[in-house]
Amino acid sequence: MTIRSKKPNYLIVAILSLLVVTSCIKFPQPDPGVVSDIPESFDWKTVQSVNVNVQVNSINGISDNYIRVIKVYSSPMLKDGSLLSSGAAKPGTPFNVNLTLPTSLQSLYIQEILPDGSRTLTKTDITSKSISINTASGITKSSSNAAQNAAFTSPSVPVPANFDVIISNNNSVSVVGFTAGQSSAYGNQYKSYLIPAGVTRTANIDMGNYISHAILYVKGTLKMTGNMGLNKSTIVVLDGGNVEVGGLSCGVFEADLPVFYVEPSGSFYSSKLVNFSDGSDMVNKGTFTVNHNIDVNSSSTLYNEGDIIVSKRGYGLLVSNNSKLYNSGSIDVKKFEITVSASTVNDLGGIIKTETYYQSNGTVVNNHGEIIATTSFKTSGGGIINNFCNITASLTDLQGSVSNLYDGSLWETLTSKFNTCDINMYGGSIFLTGNISAVWDLSLASPSETYSLFKATDNVPDLRYAGSHISGRIEFVHTNLTEGSGTNGRQLYEGLFTDGLALLSKNQTKNILASTCNNAAGQIVAPPPAIVDNDADGVAEALDYDDNDASVAFVSYFPSESTWGTYAFEDTWSWKGDYDMNDLVLSFRITYFTNSLNKVTKMKFDHKILASGSGIQIASAFQLDNIASSSIASVSGQELAGTSPFSVTANGTELGVSKAVIPIFNNVRDVVTDDFGILLNTVDGIYFNTPSGSLTIQFTSPQETSNVSMDAFNFFIVPYKSDNVSRSKEIHLPTFLPTTKIDATLLTGDQLNYSDKYKYSDGMMWGIMIPEKFDYPKEYESIGNAYINFFRWATSGGVEFTDWYKDLDGYRDNSKIYNN
Template structure:
């Protein structure tokens, strides 16, 4: 268990702590807070809302160190259209000299977005998890930009499986085993084989119910005008040049019925038909049906041409296409399967309840729907549709394959792309598909859509949104594994949920994939500007970092602990960097917000890593700032009189009491220069030691108030215990936002922010963003 200090009471301010009239100007070790058993704050906790991360970025150097890559670090996705991303830091790198900086982020920040811009001005973003990191490495070097068409990744055409069965497995029986038919009427008998020879037409053949094991071999022509039924073991074999037409209902309700159509033969069913109970249709010729239902382990093996307006596949049935299959509407459910080894063209394919498609060649559809119950597509080659809708769908794409659609809707669905597979959304005009009106134009990622990438043979897959409006719910899309993601249209910052560190985000594909029979037109790489160039040095880095400092002035007494004795913001932090990532200048802006104190106050800053002689003040608004002499480290007096920035001549409660006048204050800009170039790490917010000077600015031994853990300037001679008291309480807070709502006058910060105490007691582990949830009516909002 960590050692603890008892903290000052959060509920009662006792008279021993109210030193406003008798507190000493200097630290007095005899003036301490009383012990209180109500709460505990871990020893060493400095009330920090930020953390330092030592970041290394390895760029994907294609120029052998001769060109510089721009590296930018953001707190949110900079590629999103409405992102509120803030630039945290920036610099340059080569393969020989990575980008290395010690950056400061909010304790609640869990990820960083690292953007690499190469000499061709191509932008790529990776996400880096810094939830509990003190060091982090972002590596772009394992991603390859293809800059020459000759190095485009080619894929071979996937081998198509052989048909599981052919009609030739059902040859004409020997002459002594069959009964020859003429053109006369006949009712077929059970357990008998019949042969209708070539050149003979007989439209008076009757299958009578209840007669099993009838086999009819047709090389001539026959038409069934009345409803007929095939019972157990019956077979109809259409031999080459044979032709059968069924104009009435066809009901195959027996077990193990077989219909086999040889190459050159045809079977047209012009009325609704259904079959099941292990029945099987093998078509090597031409099969045309009206509405067809496959049920109870039925199987169709198409090795020829199969055309039907509507087909329903259900209850463990299998539809295998090895050649040409044209259908208006295909519906499947209940543990059934479509195996496509040929060309399948459909207006609508609707799959529910664990239906599986194994696609080894080409599927083209206007509308492809995976409904509830877990439909699966194993796409090993080419699947393209106008509209793709997935509800609890599982879609797996093999290396070299293409899954493409113009419009997309996804909900509770998972995509797994392997090797150099492509999943694209947007323009599919090149494929001349029939159009669908099932979905509105664009992409709609509704909820829990996951796209995972898997490397195979050193190749990574591509997820590419080419065009169309992107709609989304609240962070519905997660990207995992090794995956290149290119999203060209603008998209909302709340589109992406979890993004793996191995995912690469861009607006255009960064790797060319050559066109093959299985991937349509492949993927064209982003050419960039065509001519590699370096950034113009020095580069100006205008960060989005912004902070609020909230200070108490009664040190070493806690006073009312409202953290509003002086409140100011710092933002517009910018600097110029050379090609060695060293800084020559630094600019920042400070805005006084409130001064809820009656003491005379001045504001200073000490550059803890910069010697006094190494810094000069270039400029400040109205010349308000001065460099302070006689200091070991560089110090600036920013505001010699805090109240004057509000236009007030003497100390008094300012902008903390809602019942009193609010005073405006302008922003003050400061620019400093360094005699010797310094590292950004030396002047980040962690090394800018802001402090208050209480009372007169005494050069001999003045009273300063700093944040916990910071040392006073060399003009303070006494020991301030790192500006924490006996109970580990502090006199100042750094908040990583410029929109911090400070407590109203005399209201303790723990009362204005209900999560503050839990955060402090946990040593910062819990409620890290406590400052985003103020109590209504207890903070200054005037």
């Protein structure tokens, strides 16, 4: 039993499982709706290989022997997790890398960071398979100003040396406090219950206490399908503990204790709504993951010093009705809303990352860390934002709000809209925008004796009739400024600069000292470089990924630093199946660790099984096509039970293969240990929370990046029957070859394409890789029916609808896509 979004109907699962066994392993039902005019040359790739060559220039005052750091991003926001690759360059020694990019991606953003912190950003369009960029010098970074800290102290909970009740089985349990006249034999103030380490409980626990306060401590594992309703009770997840519930809510609460507490190595997961209310206190120092909203309301307080994750589209963290959020950890959600007199303190080191940020009336946000809004940052009907450090947004839309920008802070956005709002810029603060799309009643003011910087790098509308004013020591830099009254003409703006202090410039003249928060976005006078290099690899400490390890200076990612790719397979090769592409669905991210010579010393493969709708067993592995097995020093993190179908040598590579084959798991059930029957996450309304895994591959000697690029990353599955475990069958993506362990007789047959044995004779495939999270079809629904433009992409040879897999209007039939 495990977490589900609703209680499963096991009769339905059993019937579907029987159908799977009889239909997922042979052709032809149900009809996948395949068309016959797929071009012979079509390779089914959603990505392309692009070689990027970055030349850097000599700079006066900086030796050519100093390394420049190059970072390649897929977005100009830079802080939205879009980092693709990083490495070293010197004048005469360019940074050269082969990137695997989504075919739908149109542009790259190349950042150069000099040893003194100076950095430039260059945009380049992806117009060919080979791109050359020559950077120019730019602004400089120092650490003269630091972020202001707003430290907070979270409440604590008592952890007894001895517990009143030990829970070690699935027997019925109600967590209740001491009755009148009762007390703890161990002197505990509150009656304490413990699920100890090594115990897994899969039965619900009744927390609807009606007596005195009680506390449930979890050191082992608790998996509840139902909602955990906390009434006069507290849930504490101790270090190493794991709790999974089908929702969390609060009732009557009388003790002066947090209602919810997760220690640093503890984890809490809810598949449904989490609601904290009625003045509750919550503390998370571990990992708090929710597949729905986290609703903090009615004067409640959430303290986060760990990780809060809400990855489901359209859901996030909602703080309202006089509630408070204190964050010094990481919050990664799809939406972040603070409304109705609520407040937030984002402490030094705290990160709030969201797609959409929304703030309304009576609210106050004090940001001493980072806030990243990848889609929009909006205010409406009031609210105060005090920015002491860094805010980054795609769109900043301020309506009826007051924003105070303090010394050393940066607010950076691609597009801005201002309506009846005040922006107060204290000396040394920066607001950096691309274009300003709309302005009405903007008050831009500074009370300081030193200058701040407001900079627009794109178009700015006519401000003569916008009811706005600019005052105080603010340099308003408009890089597209022209003379006259035409578009971006000086006469459209100069009437606002009448106090003798505010400046209108085309080029920045006032230097803004770099800080730990502003990315040196306003520094135009470079201080002398002060270089610290602890591991003597030539990369400065501030720019080195690990300055205590000379083998690791930089990191690169596929698909990117914060996104995941997806492999999706049919298990019926070499015959067709239903093409629901959910017999194995696995999300992944690859991290490459490189040294100062831009060679790969190790790599990491993070993965998570999302679904397995197969009637047979599935194993998986990948072959590094250009790496010998003897070049692998070690592999850690494999989840292999037994030695079939994969058996490994001491270094973690598959036995009996000369190339480096890295097994991931021998059976989906080795990873997903819950009893999910046959179908895993392919039937609507039945959901199992699956664990994440991570493999780390250490090389015996540094490798060229091209040897481990995605072109040479050969992921495959091995399907087999439980009563006949065999390694003989492999299913790969088109264009990739099988390993030497395959039964070569399986590569014959007229039904297979003559030149690519992992395509059918009509051009269809059995496996596909998508460079982002993929919402896969539900059981028996063809991918071509679920995704409207799938076959238009295929029959065009991959030219049209390169983004067919995205959640865009008219792109998919949601009734045919799995919904948990």
